[in-house]
Amino acid sequence: MKNAKPCDTPASSDSKSIQETAQEKEYPYREAVGSLLYLSTRTRPDIAQAVNLVSRKVENPTREDVTKVKKIFKYLVGTKHKGILFKRNKPIESIDAYSDSDYAGDPLTRRSTSGSVLMIADGPISWASKRQPIVALSSTEAEYIAAADCCKEALYLKSLLQEITGLDIKINLHVDNQSSIQLMKSGSFNKRSKHIDVRYHFIHEHFVHGLINISYCPTEIQLADVMTKPLSKVKFERHCARLMHNI
Numbered sequence: 001m002k003n004a005k006p007c008d009t010p011a012s013s014d015s016k017s018i019q020e021t022a023q024e025k026e027y028p029y030r031e032a033v034g035s036l037l038y039l040s041t042r043t044r045p046d047i048a049q050a051v052n053l054v055s056r057k058v059e060n061p062t063r064e065d066v067t068k069v070k071k072i073f074k075y076l077v078g079t080k081h082k083g084i085l086f087k088r089n090k091p092i093e094s095i096d097a098y099s100d101s102d103y104a105g106d107p108l109t110r111r112s113t114s115g116s117v118l119m120i121a122d123g124p125i126s127w128a129s130k131r132q133p134i135v136a137l138s139s140t141e142a143e144y145i146a147a148a149d150c151c152k153e154a155l156y157l158k159s160l161l162q163e164i165t166g167l168d169i170k171i172n173l174h175v176d177n178q179s180s181i182q183l184m185k186s187g188s189f190n191k192r193s194k195h196i197d198v199r200y201h202f203i204h205e206h207f208v209h210g211l212i213n214i215s216y217c218p219t220e221i222q223l224a225d226v227m228t229k230p231l232s233k234v235k236f237e238r239h240c241a242r243l244m245h246n247i
Contacts, residue, residue: 006078083247115227
């Protein structure tokens, strides 16, 4: 694929995970996805969402799935010069954690996709794109679940950084859903939200004890949006400009 024609994004914005009858058995799909998974979890957060989608079909890939994998490789061909950059003169005082979800985005299971990006010194130190384990009954619930997972990762990084630096590291959680923010801060659950699993409610306790700050983040600058669904070229490039730099 090194001589392939580059493309602007790793996934098409109209891409949907649909079932097909035509199976693809010739292409080394599992090996290709394994290589992409290695990249997406190490140095290429910009392909994490696209790789998350294709990794769901390793057992029975279709021709459409193979096309999606090839598109990711074409994108990588055109962005070989991109990498992660941490600013040396930027003090490590806080973790900026961005959390988002794509409510009921999977057309087969109707599960939502959680996305998170954790930034230190203006560079991504951790990121994730994964399908949620349960079917959320509202966008508020989906955002709440995504924020809880993001918070767990942020707390781990905080503990690690404080052990290394001896500094008091703050966690700033950025969410673009006002209803879920209210739920995290107040902890008051009504008939629409009381069914949310207990294991996700720890985020409210950490807010009450001052371990995390929670603030609203407009969708236009929500970095985790790139982890939840395929975006248009304009939106994708806007977010990637903050994640990746010319190296």
